[in-house]
Amino acid sequence: MNLFCGEEHSGVFSGESTADFSSEEVDSWPDDSIASCIEDERHFVPGLDYLSRFQSQSLDASAREESVSWILKVQAYYNFQPLTAYLAVNYMDRFLYARRLPETSGWPMQLLAVACLSLAAKMEEILVPSLFDFQVEGVKYIFESKTIKRMELLVLSVLDWRLRSVTPFSFLSFFAYKIDPLGTFLGFFLSHATEIILSNIKEASFLEYWPSSIAAAAILCVANELPSLSSAANPHESPETWCDGLSKEKIVRCYRLMKAMAIENNRRNAPKVIAKLRVSVRAASTLMRTSDESSFSSSSSSLSSPCKRRKLSDYSWVGDDKSSSE
Structure with missing residues (x-):
């Protein structure tokens, strides 16, 4: 599905690389244009009470964190621009502020993350994977392309097609x-x-x-x-x-x-210092055998119970404009 956004933009405000700009060129940027961009940013962020919804637990902060982590993993997997990942999270937050999902976590949140990342990639990337190929890096559910497209249209409708966000x-x-x-x-x-x-x-x-x-x-x-x-x-x-x-x-x-x-x-990332323990050769070898047996048992258990990803498709709420946000 090809998506086009008619909003005008320049490299300065779209997040494109400005590493080749000289100081003279930057000085030529009118301050009132930057100020105008600051004024416009209010239209591309969730409402002021969005954070309080997480603090009151009416929205699940852990579910959001998990979705953002997945978006960043896929951004790294496909070597997308940082702007692509940021836009995807921006779309997701603006959607969650305007419309509540049927569940605060689970497959609806994953479907929203996939749709938002797909839209962001279409806005910023030259080469965009297929909708099926977006579903990598440990997704729990697999959605059909038609389901993701319907979710994309719902996101576009909720965001009023305003995808060229100020970031x-x-x-x-x-x-x-x-x-x-x-x-x-x-x-x-x-x-x-x-x-x-x-x-x-x-x-x-x-x-x-x-x-x-x-x-x-x-x-x-x-x-x-x-x-x-x-x-x-x-x-x-x-x-x-x-x-x-x-x-x-x-x-x-x-x-x-x-x-x-x-x-x-x-x-959190600081290396942990492990205390040195004196052990006999026999104790050390026993410990190694026990560890090997435990590892083999754990591996066998994991092989016998593979993680299954459920295939989901065609949910009525995705295209239902009458769904309430309560």
């Missing part, structure tokens, strides 16, 4: 040049800020912040890794001067959250 990638180059006017570290800024944004996309707490604040906070985090630029990257002073419409308070809070998440991730 953090729309601002990264502009903000990077505000700290590094010569563009000396532009490639470093873009790659590391992108990593920060994608690494935090699963965390529901970031739903509180709009794309411009996320982009500014990510750029500040990267700048603080560079000693020569860290003095120009004080989150309490510089961001609000970059462009009209930026909120210093939101950027500072988002920045602190990113730093806290980075510390937490480092703690």
Whole structure:
């Protein structure tokens, strides 16, 4: 199914690579255009109470996290652009805010994730896998193409066909040049800020912040890794001067959250030190035999009970406009 979006866009705002832009070209970008983009971003994010729905557990945060993890795995599997993954998550969040699924988790959530990633790939990728081939990286259910297409149409209807979203990638180059006017570290800024944004996309707490604040906070985090630029990257002073419409308070809070998440991730990924134990040769060999027997038993059990993926198709709610969002 070919999809076309008639909204006009430029490379600056679509998330396309700006690594070849010079500082003179960036200076020529009118600040009011960036400010206009900041003004428009409100139309491409869920409502302000979306995060509170997860906090009150009326929406399942773990189901969202699982779906986002799957989207990132498929993005890596097919080497999609980071923007593709971000758009897919954006479509999913906007849909969940506007319309409740029949179940908070399970096959409806997986179907939504597949449809959103398919739409995002059609927007940004040159080569797009078939709908069947999207269903990789540990999916529990397999959907027929016609079912996914119906879900795509439902997503398009709920989002009012507004797929060319404003994302953090729309601002990264502009903000990077505000700290590094010569563009000396532009490639470093873009790659590391992108990593920060994608690494935090699963965390529901970031739903509180709009794309411009996320982009500014990510750029500040990267700048603080560079000693020569860290003095120009004080989150309490510089961001609000970059462009009209930026909120210093939101950027500072988002920045602190990113730093806290980075510390937490480092703690989780830190290598564990295993205490050295003195064992006799006989005890060690016995332990090895026991471990081998346990592993063989576990392997045999897993081989005898393979994971089965259910094939699902043609659900009435997917195309039913009368379904309530209650």
